Amino acid sequence: METGSSADLIVNSNSIDSESTVKGLSMLTAAIFIVGEMSGTGVLSLPKAMEQSNWSGLALILGCCALSGYCGIRLSSCWTMILEKDSSLKHGVRDPFSVIAFEAAGKLGRLIVEISSYIQLFGVAVIFLLIAAHNFASLFDMFFFHFCDWTIAITILMAPVAMLGTPKDFWPIAVGAMLFTGFACILIFAQSMRQISDPLPPNDPVTFNSFFVSFGTILFCFGGAVMFPTIQSDMINPSQFYKSVILSYLIMLLFYLPVGIAGLVVFAGLTKDNIIDNLQDNWIKTTVLILITGHLLTAFTIILNPVFQGVEKVFNAPINFSAKRVLIRSCILISVLFVAQSVPNFGPILSFIGGSTVSLTSFILPCIFYILLCRKSKYSKVVSKLEMLALFLCVVISAIGGAISTYSSIDALVSPTTFVPPCYFNRTQ
Numbered sequence: 001m002e003t004g005s006s007a008d009l010i011v012n013s014n015s016i017d018s019e020s021t022v023k024g025l026s027m028l029t030a031a032i033f034i035v036g037e038m039s040g041t042g043v044l045s046l047p048k049a050m051e052q053s054n055w056s057g058l059a060l061i062l063g064c065c066a067l068s069g070y071c072g073i074r075l076s077s078c079w080t081m082i083l084e085k086d087s088s089l090k091h092g093v094r095d096p097f098s099v100i101a102f103e104a105a106g107k108l109g110r111l112i113v114e115i116s117s118y119i120q121l122f123g124v125a126v127i128f129l130l131i132a133a134h135n136f137a138s139l140f141d142m143f144f145f146h147f148c149d150w151t152i153a154i155t156i157l158m159a160p161v162a163m164l165g166t167p168k169d170f171w172p173i174a175v176g177a178m179l180f181t182g183f184a185c186i187l188i189f190a191q192s193m194r195q196i197s198d199p200l201p202p203n204d205p206v207t208f209n210s211f212f213v214s215f216g217t218i219l220f221c222f223g224g225a226v227m228f229p230t231i232q233s234d235m236i237n238p239s240q241f242y243k244s245v246i247l248s249y250l251i252m253l254l255f256y257l258p259v260g261i262a263g264l265v266v267f268a269g270l271t272k273d274n275i276i277d278n279l280q281d282n283w284i285k286t287t288v289l290i291l292i293t294g295h296l297l298t299a300f301t302i303i304l305n306p307v308f309q310g311v312e313k314v315f316n317a318p319i320n321f322s323a324k325r326v327l328i329r330s331c332i333l334i335s336v337l338f339v340a341q342s343v344p345n346f347g348p349i350l351s352f353i354g355g356s357t358v359s360l361t362s363f364i365l366p367c368i369f370y371i372l373l374c375r376k377s378k379y380s381k382v383v384s385k386l387e388m389l390a391l392f393l394c395v396v397i398s399a400i401g402g403a404i405s406t407y408s409s410i411d412a413l414v415s416p417t418t419f420v421p422p423c424y425f426n427r428t429q
Contacts, residue, residue, distance in 0.1 A: 025235045027243050033231050034224065034248035036174030037299075039181045039255050041124075041131055042221030043188075044274050044292065046256055047263020049221075051271040053214035054206050057264070060218045061256060068222035068362055069249045071394055075366035076241040078104065079229050081379050083238060095306075096229035097361075104369035104376075113365065117226050118307050120357035122336065125304045127353070129154060129340045132296040134274055135289045148341060148423035154297075155337045161301050162308070162329050163321070173302065177295050178251075184291040185255045188275060191284045192262035204269045212404045216359075219402065221256065222249075223358030225366060307332060341423035359402030367391040 025033065050057040078100045083089060089099065097117065101109035133150035145153065204210075232241040263271050267278045276292065279285040308329050317324040371391060374381040383391075 025231065027235070027237075027240050028247070030231050030235050030241060030244035031247040031251070032178050033174040034228070034244060035181075035251050035255075036177035037227050037231075038222065038224035038248075039178065039252050041127060041292075041296070042217075043181060043185055043255055043259050044131060044276060045217050046221060046260040047267065047275045047278075048271045048273050049214040049217035050260045050264040051204075051267070051269065052206070052210040052217075054264070056206065056211070057214055057218070057260065058257075060215055061221075061253075061260060064215075064218045064222045065249055065253060067394060067397065068219075068225065069245055070390070071363045071366045071398075072225045072228050072245045073242045074370040074391070075100070075225055075228055076232050076238075076245065078366070078369050078373050079232050080239050080241075081373055081381065085378060089233075096233045097226060100229060100369055100373075101365070104372040109365075109369070113361065114310065116357045116360050116365075118310055120223075120226060120353060120361060121303050121307050122332075122339075123353040123357065125300060125307075125336050126339045126343075128296045128300045128303065129336060130344060131274060132293055132300070133340070135276070135293040135296070138276070139286065139289050139293070148344065151337060151340050151344075151423065155333055158297065158300055159330065159333055162304065162333060163326060164301070173298055177299060180291045180295040181255060184288050184295075185259050187284050187288050187291075188279070189258045189262050191279045191282075191288075192259075192266045195278075195280060196266045212401065212407075215401050215404075216353075216406065219358050219363075219398075220353055222252070223353075223362040225362035304332065304336070344423055356402060356406045359398045363398035363402070364395050367394045 046061075049060075053060055075097075079096055082100065082103055089096075095114075098110045098113055101113040105112075129151055132154050133147050136150040136154065137145065137147040228241070228245070231244075232238045235241060235244075259275065263275050263278070267275075270278065272278050276285065276288055279288065311332060312325060312328055315324070315328060317328055371383065371388070373379050374383050
């Protein structure tokens with residue numbers, strides 16, 4: 001990992017798109033970017049999370065939304081404070097979250113952020129690959145490809161795209177991702193309502209483990225703060241980012257609540273890890289599969305790109321295309337594929353990522369960094385007792401819930417009722 005002052009993270013002007021730097025993101029565009037980054041896959045697993053926690057899942061959704069939004073706004077306040085002291089950092093930082101971590105907690109803080117962020121992004125890429133493979137298996141079930149074969153095929157398909165240097169002009173992709181997810185949510189809700197008359201058994205009782213696995217999954221749905229500083233740093237007016245956070249979370253609630261409640265009411269104890277598997281085979285299901293799969297394939301390389309660049313930095317790979325880049329990125333792709341083939345049940349993985357790295361990067365660290373920055377003489381911002389209590393509660397709730405959720409998801413991974421054999425032992429699943 002790179003060490004040194006925060007200025008070491010500034011990208012030279014040649015590596016920044018000059019047009020995007022001058023124009024920047026508006027408040028609305030930044031909100032769309034947040035929705036596009038966060039709302040893609042979580043909505044598919046939300047109905048299962050609602051089933052695991054029953055109607056208390058509704059309180060979890062609203063609570064995690066408020067908690068995540070507040071922590072995201074506090075993280076944005078950290079970046080705003082840093083920019084007020086050093087305006088040269090505006091539009092010129094490769095990883096502003098690392099800058100915040102270094103300013104607040106030194107080299108150790110930056111190291112924790114980088115490691116947890118890479119683990120989180122790697123895990124999300126695994127989840128994207130698994131869901132995309134499930135969708136391809138459903139779309140092309142007339143072929144002799146099984147789900148496990150599709151994970152290999154998709155990895156090979158995405159390999160050439162993964163060799164591209166760095167993503168450019170992210171906002172059009174974010175707009176597309178948000179629209180794909182929005183239309184998919186409308187169709188999922190509509191089809192669920194069409195199936196509401198089907199006789200279904202009652203929900204299983206909520207247990208300690210099921211509740212906290214649900215908690216981890218819902219945390220994952222609102223766990224995109226690791227990208228917030230990057231989005232904020234590209235805004236025309238970064239101090240207005242809190243408005244983008246509020247707007248984006250309201251949009252996500254419009255996506256999440258109808259789908260989550262519909263899954264709970266309609267499918268009861270039969271809800272699958274992927275809500276699409278509960279939909280009847282018709283044109284609506286096919287359209288949903290196409291929309292979600294398009295989102296996943298687009299986001300797969302975007303999510304992994306920071307990991308690619310981080311590992312290439314460690315091994316001093318040249319910035320331009322080279323054999324070293326091909327080797328490093330191929331190894332990372334193979335690693336993602338291996339994990340996906342080893343744990344083909346994406347539900348517990350999603351809960352594990354949500355309970356561990358997401359709770360750390362999106363909830364715990366933003367609050368801690370905000371407190372540490374405010375206490376530094378360089379910034380000397382007064383934190384009221386009420387706000388300090390709110391920050392303390394955010395850290396405690398996220399830490400306890402995240403720890404229990406992580407334990408519960410690990411238990412679910414090895415449980416005989418949810419354990420799915422690795423693909424290399426059973427290729428017909």
